[in-house]
Amino acid sequence: MPVTLILVGVGIPTSGLLREGRRDPKTMEWIYQPIKDRGRSPNDHAASQHERRFQTVDLDPFRYTAGREMAAWMDHLARLEGHLRLLNDTKGMLTGNDMPEYLFNRTGGVVGVLEKLIQHGCRRAIEDKSERLTKELFNQFTVTPGDMPDLDAESGEQPKIPPHKPTPGKKKPKGRNTVFDDDGPAAAGETGSRR
Structure with a gap:
């Protein structure tokens, strides 16, 4: 049964994700052979089995010129x-x-x-x-x-953010203090006592 997977990531060709590697028994870290070429290659020794099965597509930022x-x-x-x-x-x-x-x-x-x-x-x-x-x-x-705290700046995951100097927003007018307002005379027929 054919399956299509669409995976998104940063620096995939250099990450080692698509290359075969081995785990170092002392450090328990993955060790990958150096990249001999980028992407698919007719050279069977240059690309791993995984590299030949995946096609990487670069997604650059949008452009606004044409x-x-x-x-x-x-x-x-x-x-x-x-x-x-x-x-x-x-x-x-x-x-x-x-x-x-x-x-x-x-x-x-x-x-x-x-x-x-x-x-x-x-x-x-x-x-x-x-x-x-x-x-x-x-x-x-x-x-x-x-x-964007979950993006690693050193690996290039964090994008370049154009500089911007914030401007203060309009302050909402404060409500008027009504503590000393005079409510005026009592309405006709209203008594001062309440039950």
Whole structure:
């Protein structure tokens, strides 16, 4: 029975995952032969059995320079927009006006950074009760490597995050102190005593 597996990872060709190896009995670490070539090879000695069975596909960040690349970015944003769970209508929230270009500049086209930016934005939109993602809202914070603690920076898993200096958000006006307000005279027919 044929099976297709789609696995996602960083640095797969150099990880040793697809190469045959042996375990060092002293250190209990896996030891792999050096890579003689990349990917599939007609040289039976260059690639392991696993390497020949898998096809690796590099997924680079989105680009925003040509028509097809822009269309792919817009399509991705439109699909994300369809999954937003905010009270306001989300149509056009990520794809309208100059928001696609803004989001590309903030994320460099990296899906993981975009995901964190939108997660933080949704959380803030819910907290401030605006229920809307806007540039003004996104400008209030930045995505940092600390937002992706499960990604190893040394192995190249953490993407490059474009720099952004957060701007303070609008402060909500404080409610007026009503402690010393005079309620005025009692209504006609109302007595001072209550039962």
